[in-house]
Amino acid sequence: KNQVEQSPQSLIILEGKNCTLQCNYTVSPFSNLRWYKQDTGRGPVSLTIMTFSENTKSNGRYTATLDADTKQSSLHITASQLSDSASYICVVSAKGNTPLVFGKGTRLSVIA
Amino acid sequence: GAVVSQHPSRVICKSGTSVKIECRSLDFQATTMFWYRQFPKQSLMLMATSNEGSKATYEQGVEKDKFLINHASLTLSTLTVTSAHPEDSSFYICSARESGHSYNSPLHFGNGTRLTVT
Numbered sequence: 001k002n003q004v005e006q007s008p009q010s011l012i013i014l015e016g017k018n019c020t021l022q023c024n025y026t027v028s029p030f031s032n033l034r035w036y037k038q039d040t041g042r043g044p045v046s047l048t049i050m051t052f053s054e055n056t057k058s059n060g061r062y063t064a065t066l067d068a069d070t071k072q073s074s075l076h077i078t079a080s081q082l083s084d085s086a087s088y089i090c091v092v093s094a095k096g097n098t099p100l101v102f103g104k105g106t107r108l109s110v111i112a
Numbered sequence: 113g114a115v116v117s118q119h120p121s122r123v124i125c126k127s128g129t130s131v132k133i134e135c136r137s138l139d140f141q142a143t144t145m146f147w148y149r150q151f152p153k154q155s156l157m158l159m160a161t162s163n164e165g166s167k168a169t170y171e172q173g174v175e176k177d178k179f180l181i182n183h184a185s186l187t188l189s190t191l192t193v194t195s196a197h198p199e200d201s202s203f204y205i206c207s208a209r210e211s212g213h214s215y216n217s218p219l220h221f222g223n224g225t226r227l228t229v230t
Contacts (some may be wrong), residue, residue, distance in 0.1 A: 035172050041224065041226065043116070043118070049218060089155070099171070100158070
């Protein structure tokens with residue numbers, strides 16, 4: 001069964017600190033992996049998309065990594081800001097016209 | 113960047129009434145749009161795939177007669193929750209992919225509609 005598991009479920013960090021969120025998946029055959037940021041009461045916003053051949057991709061203070069062999073991805077946030085407080089969702093797509101598989105997200109709270 | 117507009121953002125309705133939610137792609141054409149439902153602290157759950165000019169494809173367990181989808185143009189899809197009940201209260205989100213783009217292209221999400229059925 002195609003699944004996406006994220007950890008931790010929630011995380012609280014001090015402003016200015018770094019953090020890393022994890023995503024493990026069993027989706028096959030793998031097409032791409034996406035990280036989204038979802039503010040409370042809003043729709044998800046795309047941060048990165050990575051295909052099989054990409055190991056790392058950055059978007060400002062966000063850096064995503066992908067290990068297609070171990071089926072793991074991480075999202076690293078550098079120098080966190082209060083506005084980074086949100087849910088971060090890992091989404092994996094299988095090849096072909098199949099539904100995306102969503103993780104439950106990691107709820108990040110950045111505090112002053 | 114590509115923008116998906118969803119309306120209304122919030123709606124409160126009485127049990128038994130119907131509610132229509134609109135999803136518009138503002139600056140691109142979307143042959144395919146997707147409708148999701150999200151309960152608190154849960155993942156987005158795909159309800160149906162909306163295809164312009166044809167019938168929507170519903171996920172298992174989603175009643176097509178209760179959740180009516182119309183995708184009449186390349187920029188508009190609507191979801192109508194018919195005979196709403198309190199258990200239909202949820203956060204409904206649409207997304208769209210630009211026509212002609214591959215599956216590796218970004219999905220653009222609307223800002224969601226918070227439905228509360230009293």
